[in-house]
Amino acid sequence: MRYRVMRLSGRIGAVFVAGWTALAASVIPAAAQELSNAxxxxxxxDYPPYSVGDGADGYRGVDIDLAEEFAAVLGRPVExxxxxxxxxRTDFAExxxxxxxxxxxDQPSRRVFADFSIIYGTDGKTPITRRSSGTDFSTIEQINRPGVRVIANRGGTNEEFARKNFPDAQLTLWPDNLTIFGEIEHGRADVFVTDSVEGRYRVRQHPDLQVLHPETPFDSFGKVLLVRKDDQLLAAALNAWLATQLATGSVDRLFDQWIGPNASIG
Structure with missing residues (x-):
């Protein structure tokens, strides 16, 4: 699935960029001045290509680049x-x-403890299986059967989706999103339903796995950055900056670096 982000062209795009650039010019200096700490x-x-731990080097990924670039615009270090x-939910405040x-x-339950940025793209859930399984787990009906071993990482939307759609299957909750693909690869689980963008990235690292119908996922939802609750200045600065990145194609280029045809495996 081509990662779907906001695309603008011609005069409309120029006006859009100009408007957001003007807003950014007014709110970003204020945010930088008021918030000088990291x-x-x-x-x-644990969720490439958005964010993945890289040992002593910290983190990398599309969202990591976005956070670093936004902090640089504010003139603040990022931690x-x-x-x-x-x-x-508890970590965000504590x-x-x-x-x-x-x-x-973009899940309503998360609006309880944080505000959202504008949506910077859309994604959807798709199955990840062994290549040897063919199309056996292509549909919700095929997966939601007794004896089918579904696996999902604990605590996120993948668990929510699995509990809602696969009540008749055998569900295993896995403690992290880093080693879960090995469980499928080694035959200890049959299918993992996750975001299609992550699936497209991961199967390049696991050649025995496949992502099924990434062009037509089971659902569709927006991807956002969370912002500290009721901080209108920071939210306005983030949204103004993020909108210019969307309008100028910067977000598209980041995803191309990670999941495009010429992306490297890493």
Missing amino acids: LRACTTG FVPVTWATL RHCDIAVGGIS
Whole structure:
């Protein structure tokens, strides 16, 4: 699936960029002046191509680049703070997150503890299986059967989707999103339903796996960055900056680097 982001062209695009650029010019200096400390960006680091831990080198990914570039515009250092999907709600407040990044879906339950940026793309859930399974797990009906071993990482939208759609299957909750693909690869699980963008990235690292129908996922949802609750200045600065990145194609180029035809495996 081509990652779908906002695309503008011609005069409309020029007007859009000019408007957001003017807003950014007014709110970003104010945000930078009022908030001179490090920008605390919380992330799980287990959801490439959005965010992945890289050992001593910290984190990398599309959302990591976005957070670093936004902090640079503010003239602030960025500090990445580790969180988990299962504890994101409590971690966001307790660890004093300014923003949260890493492939976060627009879910109403998350609006309780954070505000959302504008949507910077859409994605959807698709099955990941062994290539030897062919098309055996292509549909929800094929997966939702007794004896089918579904696996999902604990605490995020993948678990929610699995619980809602596969009540008759055998569900295993996995503690992290880093080693879960090995469970399928080694035959200890049959299928993992996750975001198609992640699936397209991961199967390049696991040649025995396949992502099924990424062009037509089971559902569709927006991807956002979380912002500290009721911080209108920071939210306005983030949205103004992010809108210019969308309008100028910068977000598209980031995804091309990670999942495009010429992307490297890493």
